[in-house]
Amino acid sequence: MKKILIPGLGLVLLVSLLMGLQTPSQAAPLAQLTVFPTPTPGADGRIIYIVQQGDTLWRISAITGVPIDTIRDLNGLGVDDTIAPGDNLLLGYAGPASVTPTLGPSPTVGSQLPTPTSSPGWGILCILLYEDQNGDSIRQEEEPSLPGGAVNVGNRLGTVSLSAETPAGGFSDELEPTPEQLGYTCFEELPEGQYTANAAIPENYNATTILNRLVALDAGQTTLVAFGAQPNAIAEAETAIIPETPGRSPMLGILGLLFFLGGIGLGIYATLLRRSSRFKRQLGE
Numbered sequence: 168m169k170k171i172l173i174p175g176l177g178l179v180l181l182v183s184l185l186m187g188l189q190t191p192s193q194a195a196p197l198a199q200l201t202v203f204p205t206p207t208p209g210a211d212g213r214i215i216y217i218v219q220q221g222d223t224l225w226r227i228s229a230i231t232g233v234p235i236d237t238i239r240d241l242n243g244l245g246v247d248d249t250i251a252p253g254d255n256l257l258l259g260y261a262g263p264a265s266v267t268p269t270l271g272p273s274p275t276v277g278s279q280l281p282t283p284t285s286s287p288g289w290g291i292l293c294i295l296l297y298e299d300q301n302g303d304s305i306r307q308e309e310e311p312s313l314p315g316g317a318v319n320v321g322n323r324l325g326t327v328s329l330s331a332e333t334p335a336g337g338f339s340d341e342l343e344p345t346p347e348q349l350g351y352t353c354f355e356e357l358p359e360g361q362y363t364a365n366a367a368i369p370e371n372y373n374a375t376t377i378l379n380r381l382v383a384l385d386a387g388q389t390t391l392v393a394f395g396a397q398p399n400a401i402a403e404a405e406t407a408i409i410p411e412t413p414g415r416s417p418m419l420g421i422l423g424l425l426f427f428l429g430g431i432g433l434g435i436y437a438t439l440l441r442r443s444s445r446f447k448r449q450l451g452e
Contacts, residue, residue, distance in 0.1 A: 208261040218254040233258050288359045288386020293351035294318040296333040296366045299375040299395030306393045312337035312350025313396060315369035320354050322362050329354050333366075346391060359386040366394035371401045 208214050216227060224244070228235040238244070241257040250256070296316045297306045314335040321328040337350030346353055365379045375395040384390055 212260045214258045214261055216256045216258050218250050218252050218256060220252045222250065222252070224250065227256065231258055289356050290359055290384040290386055291353055291355045291389040292320055292357055292362060292364065292382065292384055293346040293353040293389060293391050294320065294364050294366065295337075295346075295349070295351045295391070295393040296368065297337060297350065297393060297395055299397045302375050302397055304376045304395055306395065310337070310395075311335070313369065313372070316372075316396075317367040318352050318394075319365045319367075320357070320362050321365075322358070322360055324360075327357060327362070346389070351391065353389075357384055359384055364392045368394075368396040371399055372396040373399045 216231065218227070224235050224238055227233075228238060238256060238258065239246075239248075241259070244250075295306065296313045296318060297310050298313045299306070300310050301307070312334060314333055316333040317330055318333060319328070319330040331352045331354075333352060334350060336348075339345075339348035341348060360383075362382045362384050363379060364382050368374055368378070373396060375397055376393075378394055380392055382390055382392060
């Protein structure tokens, strides 16, 4: 009995194997799952989902794991609002994508001493206002400094603003006269840099040069700047008055003129009086 059963089972297994090779197996279709690519946060940290065909808020919530109420709140959607393919839905916020810096060569470590800061140097700026007698805008040795004016210096930073009245003189018998002996007004211990030099001329004078100039003052140097002016017609008329003669007073001349005019008047009056008397005598005869 066992001998008959064993060959029969083998035959059944063989037939089943052959039928399996001839008939293709039909497996049940697997459930299609929507693959959700995690969006990359933008530069502002927002995570945006683009609505696809057939998406609903419930489906988007299911595949992203973001509660539907959160999606509505983030996008300002009501219960009855709908979405359409192509819409951008905000799912949340995250930090911006990190950028891995490119490492360069390692710097050589060594002892570095601080670089000393150099102190500013000092200079001297001297300004002259002279009487340009010949009007050539060039200061001659015989042209004196012009008193009654003013000179001023100032820097661009506004930390220096100095002024002074111009002196008289401007002549010296020294072999190497100082700028002050030549009529200059000097401003000392000025920090090196750019300065503006100006001059104000006295009344009744006309400038023969520009009255302001930009000057570069270097440390340890003395810079000279000269401005010229000459008297106008009013000043020339005032200087053309005949000077007083020593030992004589102009009042004496005025009194003499008055006496002279009085004498002429008395002479005319006497002449008229004689003519009147003669005319009366002729009428009496």
